[in-house]
Every structure is written in structure tokens, then in C-alpha cells.
Amino acid sequence: MFLREHGRAIDADLARYYGLGLYALGTRRLTWGRLLSLLRFWPPESALARQLHGEAAEWGSTEHLLAAVVDLLAEANWQRAG
Numbered sequence: 001m002f003l004r005e006h007g008r009a010i011d012a013d014l015a016r017y018y019g020l021g022l023y024a025l026g027t028r029r030l031t032w033g034r035l036l037s038l039l040r041f042w043p044p045e046s047a048l049a050r051q052l053h054g055e056a057a058e059w060g061s062t063e064h065l066l067a068a069v070v071d072l073l074a075e076a077n078w079q080r081a082g
Helices: 002-018 032-040 047-058 061-081
Strands: none
Touching: 002 032, 002 047
């Protein structure tokens, strides 16, 4: 079910990050165990992550911290100007 539902995103990510495709699944190049291992540590900016988590997948801890800093600086500037 998961592979049927998200197969295109997984295939795109396999090609992008590993130079593989789902066509290789079941061969020595991409066993089911290896696919499971890759899926567990999939990059957060992957097509699969975006499909599963929407826009939230595009923001990691670095982006959240930078956004907090920008918000705090804007608030401090507003306080000084007012």
C-alpha cells in the first residue's frame, strides 16, 4: 500500500540521491532490506517527505531557528522605533 501510494516520490528520490530507481527493487543493487534502510534515513528535503508532511518537511531546525531570530530582530526594531 505504501509503495503504491508513494511510489513515484520514492522513485524520484532514489534517482536523485542514489542513482537508482524502483526498477532495481528485488535485485542485488536494491534489496527490500536496503530500501527499508534508505527509507528510514531519507533526507528531510526529499519528495517523499514533502508528500507525507507537506510544507512542514521543508523546514528543519536551522530554518526554524533563523526564522525565530528574524522575528526577534523585527520585534526589537519595532520596540526601538515606537
